[in-house]
Amino acid sequence: MRNKLRILILFLIILISGKGYSANFPGNKELMLPADEDTSMVHAARNFKSICASCHREDFSWFAKRKWKYGKTQGDIYTSAKTGYPEFGMPSFKKRFSDQELKDLAKLIYTKLEFNIGENGIKDLDTRRIVTEKLNIRLDTVITGLSSPWGMVFLPGGDMLVNDRDGQMFRFRKGQKIAQIQGLPDIQVAGQGGLLDLRLHPNYKKNGWIYFSYSSCSVSKEVGWNTTLMRARLKKNTLVDKQVLFKALPETKVGYHLGGRITFDGKGHLFISVGERGNGDNAQTLTNDCGKIHRLNDDGTVPSDNPFVNQPDAKKSIWSYGQRNPQGLYYNTDTDILWEDEHGPKGGDELNIIQPGKNYGWPVISFGINYDGTILTKDTAKVGMEQPITYWVPSIAPSGLAFVKGNRYPGWEGNILVGSLRFMYLVRCEMEGKTVTHKEIMFPNIGRLRDIEMSPDGYIYISVEDPGIIFRLVPVP
Numbered sequence: 001m002r003n004k005l006r007i008l009i010l011f012l013i014i015l016i017s018g019k020g021y022s023a024n025f026p027g028n029k030e031l032m033l034p035a036d037e038d039t040s041m042v043h044a045a046r047n048f049k050s051i052c053a054s055c056h057r058e059d060f061s062w063f064a065k066r067k068w069k070y071g072k073t074q075g076d077i078y079t080s081a082k083t084g085y086p087e088f089g090m091p092s093f094k095k096r097f098s099d100q101e102l103k104d105l106a107k108l109i110y111t112k113l114e115f116n117i118g119e120n121g122i123k124d125l126d127t128r129r130i131v132t133e134k135l136n137i138r139l140d141t142v143i144t145g146l147s148s149p150w151g152m153v154f155l156p157g158g159d160m161l162v163n164d165r166d167g168q169m170f171r172f173r174k175g176q177k178i179a180q181i182q183g184l185p186d187i188q189v190a191g192q193g194g195l196l197d198l199r200l201h202p203n204y205k206k207n208g209w210i211y212f213s214y215s216s217c218s219v220s221k222e223v224g225w226n227t228t229l230m231r232a233r234l235k236k237n238t239l240v241d242k243q244v245l246f247k248a249l250p251e252t253k254v255g256y257h258l259g260g261r262i263t264f265d266g267k268g269h270l271f272i273s274v275g276e277r278g279n280g281d282n283a284q285t286l287t288n289d290c291g292k293i294h295r296l297n298d299d300g301t302v303p304s305d306n307p308f309v310n311q312p313d314a315k316k317s318i319w320s321y322g323q324r325n326p327q328g329l330y331y332n333t334d335t336d337i338l339w340e341d342e343h344g345p346k347g348g349d350e351l352n353i354i355q356p357g358k359n360y361g362w363p364v365i366s367f368g369i370n371y372d373g374t375i376l377t378k379d380t381a382k383v384g385m386e387q388p389i390t391y392w393v394p395s396i397a398p399s400g401l402a403f404v405k406g407n408r409y410p411g412w413e414g415n416i417l418v419g420s421l422r423f424m425y426l427v428r429c430e431m432e433g434k435t436v437t438h439k440e441i442m443f444p445n446i447g448r449l450r451d452i453e454m455s456p457d458g459y460i461y462i463s464v465e466d467p468g469i470i471f472r473l474v475p476v477p
């Protein structure tokens with residue numbers, strides 16, 4: 001029994017650890033890892049925060065200001081963490097962390113230093129005036145002190161609610177944290193899971209409904225968890241009238257590909273994305289919720305005109321399938337088109353238009369390859385499977401997705417913004433109808449770009465992770 005457990009743990013470590021090990025398992029499809037190396041870096045950030053930060057500060061400034069004694073390459077940092085310098089007060093972490101965890105910690109620290117990301121975000125970028133192709137942008141730092149701001153909304157009075165993936169929801173007024181929202185459900189914070197997206201009902205002013213997604217266990221941690229949708233109302237910064245509207249099944253302990261984005265169509269429906277949870281077959285099977293976009297009425301019931309309502313065995317909430325890890329979802333109410341972005345494997349990240357009943361092909365067709373470099377599928381197209389509007393090779397690890405609306409950003413109107421977790425920038429896609437005609441990369445190294453929202457007064461807000469910061473984009477002359 002013990003041994004079995006050990007093997008399982010080892011296998012999980014290998015599964016999560018990625019690159020270094022995958023070469024030992026050529027062509028093994030089980031080893032299709034998260035595109036953005038999200039899980040390992042999230043894990044490393046947690047380890048850093050809980051263990052290293054007590055001596056080295058949370059914001060990496062200890063390292064940034066350091067006259068390095070033992071070298072500052074990834075390898076040097078790894079060695080320092082592994083061996084320690086006990087005589088100088090630096091313990092050895094050889095026993096505390098696995099080799100891969102130490103490597104990931106080294107990578108995290110190295111990346112932070114390379115990109116010069118500090119307490120208040122990027123230091124090598126003059127945020128007062130950033131020249132882009134069409135506009136000069138000032139980046140206002142609106143909110144700091146978070147870890148992974150995954151979802152944000154603007155309340156009618158101007159306050160913001162922000163979901164931190166670590167499992168906390170906060171209320172901000174003019175950038176100041178004025179409350180931590182109480183009454184959240186049990187949230188399973190693990191890997192890419194935690195407290196995820198946040199939306200207000202389109203009629204919020206009248207009905208007060210707040211919708212949010214998170215990962216939860218219906219049985220226990222040992223069995224697993226999956227994406228869950230709840231709605232609730234706010235009463236003095238406490239959630240009341242809580243209703244679970246949707247719970248994706250089956251649950252699994254795999255820590256990644258949870259999807260979790262929510263969007264409303266303004267006609268009484270909402271959509272929620274669920275990732276395939278590391279199992280490609282899920283995405284092609286209609287009897288489970290994973291690897292799908294779901295459509296529900298705003299009270300959680302299934303609309304009678306959903307595409308698979310009459311198909312025996314099918315999950316009736318399914319709107320589309322064949323998705324891998326849909327991290328961006330946006331219903332454009334001007335055109336009645338549902339847009340989605342999702343992570344491919346190594347390469348093959350997609351921007352899609354989602355149509356009812358359609359199959360988006362994962363893992364049968366893809367522009368990506370396996371993490372070990374072997375061919376995943378020779379097919380990039382197949383009859384009965386949809387093609388992306390655009391795709392990215394190598395992977396940018398797309399996240400938040402939004403359209404630019406209003407008139408504050410001349411020249412950007414109708415553009416699609418997509419955040420990149422991996423390359424830490426914002427992509428602006430110029431559109432001609434449903435075609436992307438030009439992509440501009442903006443604000444390189446700003447941080448792992450998670451969420452993009454337009455405020456009611458027409459400004460674009462973006463959130464980045466580790467450290468969690470929310471910026472406002474202000475056009476300047």
Ligand code: HEC
Nearest residue numbers: 051052055068069070071077080081085088089090093105
């Ligand atoms: C108990 C306090 C403490 C903790 C916890 C700690 N360190 Fe250190 N660390 C130190 C001290 C003190 C030094 C400086 C040692 C010296 O000057 O020789 C140091 C040095 C280092 C260095 C070498 C810096 C150089 O100049 O070359 C690295 C890298 C490092 N730590 C990484 C880590 C990592 C990663 C963690 C978490 C796994 C961690 N440390 C946890 C106290 C700590």
